[in-house]
Amino acid sequence: MSAREEILARVRRAVAGAEDVEIPRGYRAGRPAEGAVEGLVELFAERVDDYRAVVHVVPAAEVPAKIDACLGGRRVIVPDGFGRAGGWDDLDTADGVVTTCAVAIAETGTIVLDHGPGQGTRAQTLVPDYHLCVVRADQIVAGVPEAVARLDPARPLTWISGPSATSDIELNRVEGVHGPRTLEVIIST
Numbered sequence: 001m002s003a004r005e006e007i008l009a010r011v012r013r014a015v016a017g018a019e020d021v022e023i024p025r026g027y028r029a030g031r032p033a034e035g036a037v038e039g040l041v042e043l044f045a046e047r048v049d050d051y052r053a054v055v056h057v058v059p060a061a062e063v064p065a066k067i068d069a070c071l072g073g074r075r076v077i078v079p080d081g082f083g084r085a086g087g088w089d090d091l092d093t094a095d096g097v098v099t100t101c102a103v104a105i106a107e108t109g110t111i112v113l114d115h116g117p118g119q120g121t122r123a124q125t126l127v128p129d130y131h132l133c134v135v136r137a138d139q140i141v142a143g144v145p146e147a148v149a150r151l152d153p154a155r156p157l158t159w160i161s162g163p164s165a166t167s168d169i170e171l172n173r174v175e176g177v178h179g180p181r182t183l184e185v186i187i188s189t
Contacts, residue, residue: 058186
């Protein structure tokens with residue numbers, strides 16, 4: 001018997017005869033009341049800012065100009081389906097990437113990419129040092145249950161909560177280890 005099998009056998013003996021326990025699944029869910037979308041935008045912007053990302057809330061008509069201002073002279077990857085011509089093709093020399101998202105979560109300040117049109121590949125969104133993500137107000141949901149309901153679990157999902165960061169054993173924060181060091185978000189209202 002392997003060590004794994006031995007441990008599992010011990011667990012089975014320990015729980016033998018125990019009652020089945022019903023696990024409550026009463027998660028908070030549901031879209032906020034009519035007119036509360038502005039509140040979701042504000043909460044999402046606040047939470048994204050808490051993660052040390054740069055946040056801009058602009059009217060939809062001003063998004064193209066804001067993208068240009070944010071990108072400056074950066075050489076960026078523009079994924080197929082983003083709706084903007086021109087982009088850098090070489091992943092090794094690109095300064096950044098500009099994407100859309102599948103959904104954004106106000107409560108956690110998280111952006112979720114399912115790598116559909118305009119969202120690029122996982123490598124395109126994790127290798128460059130800079131990521132500019134455009135989020136439409138109607139893509140922002142209150143919490144994780146609403147986000148999961150909108151996503152296809154068969155798609156490759158990347159959940160982004162701020163710029164890439166980690167801490168060493170002494171709690172010294174290091175950014176850019178597992179993805180972009182800089183995250184900039186444009187919220188289109």
